[in-house]
Amino acid sequence: MATQTPQIVEFPSIRRAGQGGAAPARFHERFGSDNHVLDAAWPRITTQASEAPFAPRRDGLRVLLINAPIREWSFPNILPIGHAYVAAVAAMDGHTIDVLDLNAERKQPVKSSPEAFVKWVESRVTETLEQRRPDVIGLGGIITQYSWIRRIANLCRRVHPDVPIVLGGGIASSMPEFMVRRLGVDVVVQEEGEITFSEVLHRLERRASLEGVKGVAYRHAIRPGEWDVRNNGLRPSLPSRALGLDTLPWPLRSRWAEDEVYKINPVGHLNWQTKWIDGAAVAPGQYSLSMISAKRIGCAALARSSTRWNISSSATTPPTSTSSTTCS
Ligand code: B12
Structure with missing residues (x-):
C-alpha cells in the first residue's frame, strides 16, 4: 500500500525573513513567532495618501468602531488614538472601517439631562448599527467608560445578536476575563492591539476558532447556549525600532473628526x-x-x-x- 504524504496546511502563511517580495495579505503574518517583523520595508499606512494601495477587499469585513463617551463635561479634545491604530491595521488587511465617535459627535460639553444624553447615545448607536450593518463591532476605552461600554455592548447585542463584539484598550487589558463575562463581548484584545486585532479579524473572516491566538480572552462555545471564558495569554510586546514598532502603521486619522473637532x-x-x-x-x-x-x-x-x-x-x-x- 502506498504511503500517503501528509498535507501541510499553512495558516497563517509562513514567510521567511529577507525573502523580499510582496507583503503577506494580513498584517499579523508580517511577524514571526517572536513578534519580530520579517521585512521592515513592506508598505504600511502612514499618511492619507498611503491608504490608497490598501483598498477594501470585496470579501473583507465591515468593521464598526464605536468610541464611547468620556469626560462629557469637557469639549472633546483627545482623538481615540488606540482605535485609530487598530483601524489602520484593519484597513491594511482590506477591511472596511466605519466609525461612530460619540465624543466627536457631541462636539461640546453635554448640557442636557443625563437621561436625554443616554437617549441620544442609544439612538445614535442604533441608527448607525442599522445603517452600516457591521460584520464586527469594535469597542475600546478606559476603565472609567465601563458603564457606557456595557450599555453600548448590550445595545449592539440586541440589534445584531450574531455580530461579534471585540473589546480593546485599558478596560480590556486590566480585567480581560471579567469583561468577557460581564460586558457580553465575544473577544477581548489585551494590551497592544495591532497584531492581535489583525489575527482576530482573519479568524472571524474565516469563521475559524480563536484557539491559539495570543493576546485574546474570549467566549468559547462548549455546546449551543453554553460557553466558558478562555484566555490565551499575552502576546509578546513588539520589539523596538526597525524590528517592530517602526513597522506599525500610523493611526488612521482620516476616519475621525481630527480637523473639525479634536x-x-x-x-x-x-x-x-x-x-x-x-x-x-x-x-x-x-x-x-x-x-x-x-x-x-x-x-x-x-x-x-x-x-x-x-x-x-x-x-x-x-x-x-x-x-x-x-x-x-
Ligand atoms: C490619553 C489618556 C487619557 C485621556 C483619554 C482620552 C481618550 N479619549 O482616549 C484622558 C486625559 C481623558 C485620560 C483620563 C484618565 N485616565 Co488616562 N490615559 C491615557 C493614556 C496616557 C494614553 C492612552 C493612549 O492613547 N495610549 C496610546 C494608545 C495607542 O494605546 P491604547 O489606547 O492602549 O490602545 C492600544 C490597545 O489598548 C488596543 N486598543 C485600544 N482600543 C482598542 C479598540 C479595539 C477594538 C481593539 C481591538 C484594540 C484596542 O490597541 C491599541 C494599539 O496598540 C493612558 C496610559 C498609556 N500609556 O496608555 C492612560 C490610562 C488609559 N488612563 C488611565 C486612567 C486611570 C485615567 C483616569 C481615571 C485618571 C484620573 N484619575 O483622572 C482618567 C479618566 C478620565 C475619565 N473621565 O474617564 C489608566 C486606565 C486604566 C484602565 N484599566 O483602564 C491608563 C491605562 C493609565 C494607567 N496605567 O493607569 N486618560
Whole structure:
C-alpha cells in the first residue's frame, strides 16, 4: 500500500525573513513567532495618501468602531488614538472601517439631562448599527467608560445578536476575563492591539476558532447556549525600532473628526486655565494634535515623553513637551 504524504496546511502563511517580495495579505503574518517583523520595508499606512494601495477587499469585513463617551463635561479634545491604530491595521488587511465617535459627535460639553444624553447615545448607536450593518463591532476605552461600554455592548447585542463584539484598550487589558463575562463581548484584545486585532479579524473572516491566538480572552462555545471564558495569554510586546514598532502603521486619522473637532479643542498647556472647567479653547487659532511617542509606560511618563505640536502660529514652532495633557 502506498504511503500517503501528509498535507501541510499553512495558516497563517509562513514567510521567511529577507525573502523580499510582496507583503503577506494580513498584517499579523508580517511577524514571526517572536513578534519580530520579517521585512521592515513592506508598505504600511502612514499618511492619507498611503491608504490608497490598501483598498477594501470585496470579501473583507465591515468593521464598526464605536468610541464611547468620556469626560462629557469637557469639549472633546483627545482623538481615540488606540482605535485609530487598530483601524489602520484593519484597513491594511482590506477591511472596511466605519466609525461612530460619540465624543466627536457631541462636539461640546453635554448640557442636557443625563437621561436625554443616554437617549441620544442609544439612538445614535442604533441608527448607525442599522445603517452600516457591521460584520464586527469594535469597542475600546478606559476603565472609567465601563458603564457606557456595557450599555453600548448590550445595545449592539440586541440589534445584531450574531455580530461579534471585540473589546480593546485599558478596560480590556486590566480585567480581560471579567469583561468577557460581564460586558457580553465575544473577544477581548489585551494590551497592544495591532497584531492581535489583525489575527482576530482573519479568524472571524474565516469563521475559524480563536484557539491559539495570543493576546485574546474570549467566549468559547462548549455546546449551543453554553460557553466558558478562555484566555490565551499575552502576546509578546513588539520589539523596538526597525524590528517592530517602526513597522506599525500610523493611526488612521482620516476616519475621525481630527480637523473639525479634536484639533480645534486644544488641550494641555494651551488651555490649562479651562481644562478642569470645560476645556474650552482660551485663544483663537491655537490647535493641538495627539501623538504617542513611547509605549508601555504609565500616565506620568507618557505625559513627559509625549509631544504636542503647537501648530497655531507658525510652522516653525518647535514641539513642546507637556506634562498635563494626557492623564491628569
Ligand atoms: C490619553 C489618556 C487619557 C485621556 C483619554 C482620552 C481618550 N479619549 O482616549 C484622558 C486625559 C481623558 C485620560 C483620563 C484618565 N485616565 Co488616562 N490615559 C491615557 C493614556 C496616557 C494614553 C492612552 C493612549 O492613547 N495610549 C496610546 C494608545 C495607542 O494605546 P491604547 O489606547 O492602549 O490602545 C492600544 C490597545 O489598548 C488596543 N486598543 C485600544 N482600543 C482598542 C479598540 C479595539 C477594538 C481593539 C481591538 C484594540 C484596542 O490597541 C491599541 C494599539 O496598540 C493612558 C496610559 C498609556 N500609556 O496608555 C492612560 C490610562 C488609559 N488612563 C488611565 C486612567 C486611570 C485615567 C483616569 C481615571 C485618571 C484620573 N484619575 O483622572 C482618567 C479618566 C478620565 C475619565 N473621565 O474617564 C489608566 C486606565 C486604566 C484602565 N484599566 O483602564 C491608563 C491605562 C493609565 C494607567 N496605567 O493607569 N486618560
